[in-house]
Amino acid sequence: MAIKVLVYDDNEALRTSIEALIMAEDDFLLLAVMPNAETVETDVKELQPDVVLMDIDMPVINGVMAVQRIRQFNQQLPVIMLTVFDDNDNIFKAICAGASGYLLKQNATSEIPGAIRTVMAGGAPMTGSVARKVLQMVPKAVNTEQEKSNLSEKETAILQLLVKGFSYKMIATELRISIDTVRFHIKKIYDKLHVHSATEAVSRAIRDKLV
Template identity: 35%
Template sequence: MKILIADDDPLVCQSLQVLLSREKDMEVIATAHNGAEAIASCQSTLPDVVLMDIQMPVMNGIQATRQIKQDWPEVRVMMLTTFQDEQNIRLAISAGAEGYLIKSIEVSSMAQQLRTLFSGSTVLDADVLRRLTQPEKDELKKLTPREKDIVELVAQGLSNREIAEELFISEGTVRNNVSVILEKLQIRDRTQLAIYYWRKS
């Protein structure tokens, strides 16, 4: 997994580079100190995952994420920040970030979350998500028990294949159920579905 680290604190970049490089399946291929540098690095290195801070000079992480996802939609973006407020969470996800972690996370846990993100799943810090406003309880009545089970597993970051194995159903059935759930709840994608789950938990 090729990783780009974008953070305006050189010490943070250096520390993460050293620690993540110890993981056998990870390589930090570049660092950037603002959003504009992150975009330029994506163009020259095309990383698999970007670890993106929010508050940076020149261009912040949310602006950079939006541009990166527009130009290189296959690049996965993990926000890594000290900000836990609802506005930044919503803005980051709206910009296209597939993950949102707080900098206090242990590096071993971060490495595992990066693997989860790289595999195609959404990674959202539960403590952060609980800060979001609770949705209307009546919305939950739209879901069948099986659909509620699937929502819970999506929120845990499981892929369709993993959900299928967990519930002993086909991957196609999971895919169809997820589409029905999104339609019922008028939710755009799996990331928003995960947020929905954590809001009501």
């Protein structure tokens, strides 16, 4: 079954590029390409997308506000943010809002297909330079060594694979465990690191050298 994609971006040229890119993939179905997120709640409820590509900097309703609105009624829908390199404040706000991944606009057309497949498989796609920006903004942990020691050997192994961009299914295959077991361990990792998403967990792991 095709992955249903909903796109929000106020840049007409980029919208056209994304539209062509998604339509060229046999396993993607483009639902709509919107210039702003003013009707995001209605769009998501009516179109039922599998994944949303969301520009951060848009008029009327910006991407961060749009993610917040989505999360008020849907906690599971993957939302991949499209951002610019120096947009520190909004990237940080997007983490707190519940975004699922982050791509630089200049790399978006080459990274979007893989990012969509990664997030649909449970991963957290993030352009490397965006990840570095995120790490610079997140406050340093006080009890890094304690948190590192709190992670079990299996949890550490799973966190290492998350950092490498592995999906839940790929982790299960690599470690020869069930996907349910992977989910159980990842929940424990979230609890121990005081994070709420794979993106935050990866950021903490890299920033505080937990793996």
